[in-house]
Amino acid sequence: MLSNPSFLVAWVFKARYFPHDEILNSKKGSSPSYAWRSIHNSLDELRKGTRWRVGNGRRIHICEDKWLPTPTTYKVTSPPTDFEDFPMVASLIDPDTRWWKANTIRSLFLPFKASTILKISLSYNLPEDRLIWVGNKKGIFTVKSAYYIACNLVDTVEGACMNGLPTMLNLTTRGVNSSGFCPLCDKAIENLPHALLHCDHAKQTWSLWQDCSVNLVSLILDPIDIALNLLEKGTINDLEIFFTEFKGACTSFSLHQNPSATSWRPPPLGFFKINVDGAATEDSGNSSIGVIIHDSHDTAIAALNKVLLAPYTIEVTEALALLHGALFALEMEASYAIFESDALSLIQSINSGVVGGEIGHIL
Template identity: 30%
Template sequence: MVEDGIRWSIGNGDKVKIWCDKWIPNPETYKVLTPINPLMYNEKVSTLIDKERAMWKFELINSIFLPHEASTILAIPLSSTLPEDRKVWSGTANGVFSVRSAYHGILPTKTKLKDCKIPMEVECDLCEGVEIVGHTFWSCDFAVAVWQMANVKAPGLMANPPNFMDLFWCVMEAKPAQDLEALATTAWFLWNNRNAVRHGETSRIALQIFEASRLYLAEFQTHCSSSNAHQSHVPTLWRPPPLRWYKTNVDVAAFKEQGQYGIGVVVRNDKGQIMGALSKTLPYPLGALDAEAKATEIGIIFSWELGLREIILEGDSQIVMKAIVNHEPGPI
């Protein structure tokens, strides 16, 4: 089971074979599904990377792969330093194995049971899709209707997230802030409904799922102590860095129609004076968390190029900032 959960995280692409290895963040096999090009059978992923610019070769990728797979590849973030490829655990967002995540990865969807050699059809009982985790919780027509009622959004999320935690993190990073308690409660009701249908019961309608989850959440919140009650968000005012230090602020804006992200960087000194500013467009469809990580990298490099060494980095993504401060592997 552990071996099945290991895949490659792309750095420079030198170690990873395009058609043989697990490296694409799709929820089923992590392997390329586009028919093999005989002339490129043994080619490495590095063939697809422009190493001078540390960017994917857009035209080449779009000419080789199926459209949906080309978009998935182009959404994989590349570091400007092009580090070595590394093997990571696909069950967690930072690529680090944990026993808990291993069990999380065996949620018994039909595809997972079939992978375990249990003979069965893999079609969703509520629509015509293939029942994988991402489909059950997000892209199934039934789930879509429920999430619309619950007004839970996850901008930049792929159609079928590999697991529920990918969905959770994407919603957590969304702007404006989403109701995570509603997300968890509604997902629980979706899974219970799926199980009921699987065992011969009649499915509830989407409105019933939404109303039941909302009532359950209201009861839960009523019985919570005041310290656990929902706290309204208080905007944090910009504060200057210590004497002779500099603060680098980074931010990201999504342009959904163009499949692009915009990045902004502002560097100020301890008096609040602007030392430098940068804005640029990333011409590829990164996920929300990936875009925040890329913006952070660009902000660090920009500050370094300004000749600044004593910097404090500030951004909207707590996950990315904590990964830097704690020297932990970041989201992959």
């Protein structure tokens, strides 16, 4: 019913049990059928594993709904802000530019949260918002991915507490040639607590959490002691915020791509070939895309390059490259076209019709 709301069985249950709302907000109702009772009893687990993919933002509440790419809350956890009479994500999107209202977002949210929002990609046609499953990139529910969601936070915290991150101290003990000192401040040996909590640069980040019940800047504590202090002096929400940001600091993404082993060939007679590519960097520089169109005689007839509005992940960048390639092809009236990209996973998703994940609205 979440993935295929147009199916007949979805229509029947919606008409009977949640005609004016989403299934995740539905009530069990009076005299429910055995099937509906079973479905409704599983909704709590489904809520933990779903979040909104932003389309036009009209159905997503800014503070109450899960829509940010920030595990494990996926919610806005910044101090509350007055969004007046329309607290929906649509109020943050400019319908004319089909992009975020950057100045408005920077004025309403803390810098790190504003940066996160501005990195969320929007589709050019601003489709309807859609609930997606966060347990895998395809956005499709599986039992395996549900188990992954249940274990994800536990595994991350356990990995950090077991001191398994590649700090300078750990690299030195594993035979890597390193002084062991923090490469940012050069004041102390870089172990796990120093890297994520005690370094001056880490303290600057934690100082943005202004209403934290524990002073993370002045106290010299390890992650477990901080968690216990938060439980004693704060709330469960404080603990969730701490582990959300801690998880983000523990996570890194590889930008490496395997080069294609297939040589380039011109398209068949009467067709155009549109090659697209995207580039993303590990620093704060914005992503960029490039498009080139060839005819069947191997002649380049048009090209496009563009710097995007934010530093996206490589997967989002490649998806936006395909989108801009399609728009450029329409502009050049290349009706019969073959698209070529080195992003194999995106091509496979398009060919198979599996576009339910985080970037499905772009594809």
